[in-house]
Amino acid sequence: MAIAAPSQAPWYVAPLRALRSIFQIRQFPGVALLIIVFLLVIPGLFAEWIAPHDPIKGALSARLKPPMWQKGGSIDYPLGTDKVGRDVLSRIIHGSRVSLRVSIEAILVSGFIGTTLGLLAGYFGGKVDALIMRLVDIALGLPIILMALVFVAALGPSFTTVIVIITVFLWSRYARQIRGETLSIKERDFIARARVAGASHFRIMFRYILPNVVNTLIVLATLQLGFVILLESTLSFLGAGIPRPTPAWGMMVADGRELIVTAWWISMFPGLAIMLTVLSVNLLGDWLRDHLDPKLKNI
Amino acid sequence: MQRYILIRFLQSLLTLWVMTVIVFSLARLTGDPLDVLLPMEAGDGERERVAHHWGLDRPLYEQYFTFLGKALQGDFGNSWKWQGHTAMGLVVERMPATLQLSSVAIAISVLLALPFGVLTAVWKDTLFDAVGKIFALLGQSLPSFWLGIVLMWIFAVTLGWLPTSGRGTVWHMVLPAICLGWFQVAAMMRLIRSSMLDVLDSEFVKLTRIKGLPEWKVVWKHCLRNAAIAPLTYFAITLGVLVTGSVVIESVFAWPGTGLLAVDAVRARDFQVVQAIVIVFTSVLIMVNLAVDILYAYIDPRIRFQ
Numbered sequence: 307m308a309i310a311a312p313s314q315a316p317w318y319v320a321p322l323r324a325l326r327s328i329f330q331i332r333q334f335p336g337v338a339l340l341i342i343v344f345l346l347v348i349p350g351l352f353a354e355w356i357a358p359h360d361p362i363k364g365a366l367s368a369r370l371k372p373p374m375w376q377k378g379g380s381i382d383y384p385l386g387t388d389k390v391g392r393d394v395l396s397r398i399i400h401g402s403r404v405s406l407r408v409s410i411e412a413i414l415v416s417g418f419i420g421t422t423l424g425l426l427a428g429y430f431g432g433k434v435d436a437l438i439m440r441l442v443d444i445a446l447g448l449p450i451i452l453m454a455l456v457f458v459a460a461l462g463p464s465f466t467t468v469i470v471i472i473t474v475f476l477w478s479r480y481a482r483q484i485r486g487e488t489l490s491i492k493e494r495d496f497i498a499r500a501r502v503a504g505a506s507h508f509r510i511m512f513r514y515i516l517p518n519v520v521n522t523l524i525v526l527a528t529l530q531l532g533f534v535i536l537l538e539s540t541l542s543f544l545g546a547g548i549p550r551p552t553p554a555w556g557m558m559v560a561d562g563r564e565l566i567v568t569a570w571w572i573s574m575f576p577g578l579a580i581m582l583t584v585l586s587v588n589l590l591g592d593w594l595r596d597h598l599d600p601k602l603k604n605i
Numbered sequence: 606m607q608r609y610i611l612i613r614f615l616q617s618l619l620t621l622w623v624m625t626v627i628v629f630s631l632a633r634l635t636g637d638p639l640d641v642l643l644p645m646e647a648g649d650g651e652r653e654r655v656a657h658h659w660g661l662d663r664p665l666y667e668q669y670f671t672f673l674g675k676a677l678q679g680d681f682g683n684s685w686k687w688q689g690h691t692a693m694g695l696v697v698e699r700m701p702a703t704l705q706l707s708s709v710a711i712a713i714s715v716l717l718a719l720p721f722g723v724l725t726a727v728w729k730d731t732l733f734d735a736v737g738k739i740f741a742l743l744g745q746s747l748p749s750f751w752l753g754i755v756l757m758w759i760f761a762v763t764l765g766w767l768p769t770s771g772r773g774t775v776w777h778m779v780l781p782a783i784c785l786g787w788f789q790v791a792a793m794m795r796l797i798r799s800s801m802l803d804v805l806d807s808e809f810v811k812l813t814r815i816k817g818l819p820e821w822k823v824v825w826k827h828c829l830r831n832a833a834i835a836p837l838t839y840f841a842i843t844l845g846v847l848v849t850g851s852v853v854i855e856s857v858f859a860w861p862g863t864g865l866l867a868v869d870a871v872r873a874r875d876f877q878v879v880q881a882i883v884i885v886f887t888s889v890l891i892m893v894n895l896a897v898d899i900l901y902a903y904i905d906p907r908i909r910f911q
Contacts (some may be wrong), residue, residue: 588742
């Protein structure tokens with residue numbers, strides 16, 4: 307008997323293999339990147355030119371129109387309109403801008419603060435380290451959503467408030483990670499040599515240690531991007547985000563909540579936008595982590 | 606060990622103290638509480654009388670120490686919105702609902718995360734693993750408030766299988782517990798999977814196999830026991846997160862717990878109640894973290910001597 311030819315493998319093997327290769331996350335997440343570009347970056351940057359309608363002023367004559375593929379829908383409003391006749395698609399496009407701006411600014415600010423404090427704590431050790439790590443513990447122990455509500459009640463909702471709230475929670479993760487890496491990097495030979503050569507503490511921290519933790523920073527920032535988008539939309543769902551009338555995804559879900567039975571599209575589509583964006587960002591973050599910085603796998 | 610516990614305990618107290626300062630100053634930042642307490646047309650005499658009654662006419666640091674002294678005894682004053690209730694009384698009254706919901710969510714997440722986390726590691730790179738990964742990724746990407754609304758729409762409104770909101774029967778808990786638990790299932794699953802993968806690679810596992818132990822015993826007894834440390838700590842943290850993170854889900858499902866109370870109190874600017882909730886929630890988080898640290902130090906001697 308001849309050895310069984312490969313073509314005689316059970317019929318289900320080939321499709322299963324194909325399916326498996328699609329879902330292998332180690333491969334480059336091209337789809338995820340496309341979703342990020344088309345759902346977050348391009349609409350975020352060019353909302354005015356892309357959005358077919360005004361996101362704030364509605365046409366009362368076109369109230370509660372269903373999406374175009376349903377009966378009564380029209381091509382003018384592809385994803386339908388809300389209860390004051392605003393185009394859901396245009397609002398989602400403008401909502402990307404809020405998510406994009408908030409997440410980038412919050413991550414930059416908290417990354418800057420967290421990295422600086424982490425470098426200081428790891429490099430100097432001793433009392434500086436103890437003080438900064440205490441602050442980290444406090445920040446990690448805050449009940450985040452509740453504190454955000456209190457902050458907003460105290461300071462009033464604004465763009466700055468949202469950034470401040472997110473930063474208060476986010477910086478500690480950078481600080482902790484960077485501190486840990488600084489601790490091991492500063493024991494290496496080239497740091498000792500730099501010191502002998504007369505480099506200042508500042509120079510050692512920012513010219514010699516910082517470049518060695520850049521990979522970690524990139525991975526951490528990407529992994530947090532999804533978290534920040536979720537957090538921002540949760541805040542805006544609770545009415546503690548960017549103040550009206552600027553459209554934000556979370557707020558749109560909240561607006562459509564009462565109408566979910568009669569007009570499901572109002573909160574369905576912004577929710578899908580949040581989910582797809584966060585999903586893609588997480589996929590990209592996982593991939594980056596595996597390739598740039600495998601030691602971060604428990605984050 | 607005692608020294609370590611003592612230091613960690615003192616550090617926790619410090620954290621709690623900082624929180625009281627933050628909470629106190631935030632409540633004062635919102636502007637004059639008198640504006641909330643009094644009607645617009647109140648005269649100066651009336652303002653003074655009310656200010657004196659609530660102790661608002663004394664210097665700020667004195668107000669803080671009064672606040673701190675009373676807070677230590679669990680007294681946060683009377684609620685402004687819910688007349689006739691103390692702030693602490695309201696929190697205590699609402700706590701069981703929150704605890705009930707979070708424990709169900711935790712039970713669901715452990716029951717799902719443990720077997721699936723282990724199996725996705727054992728059957729790495731199979732279809733099962735891929736499905737598990739997608740399930741976990743979805744859990745970490747779905748906005749819980751939106752998931753709540755969509756589930757409510759499908760299962761409560763359209764199909765009519767489950768009640769829409771409120772608290773009462775077991776069925777009322779199903780949807781909020783799923784929304785609350787999914788994210789945790791996802792996080793725990795990933796953690797268990799990655800630590801199981803490490804353990805499965807190690808030398809002693811090869812030894813147990815060479816010894817001729819059945820595969821299920823190798824995986825579920827020897828590996829799991831060694832892989833459980835990281836997920837265990839995470840599980841404890843989850844406890845804290847669920848109790849305090851219930852704000853969103855409770856307000857979506859009108860679940861009458863502390864989370865909903867918090868949202869209502871913030872909207873009504875009832876700062877006595879807000880202060881009580883923030884301090885209680887922070888204490889819960891701090892205690893859980895402390896317990897985790899002690900447990901961890903107990904399991905892993907290296908930590909004690911740092």
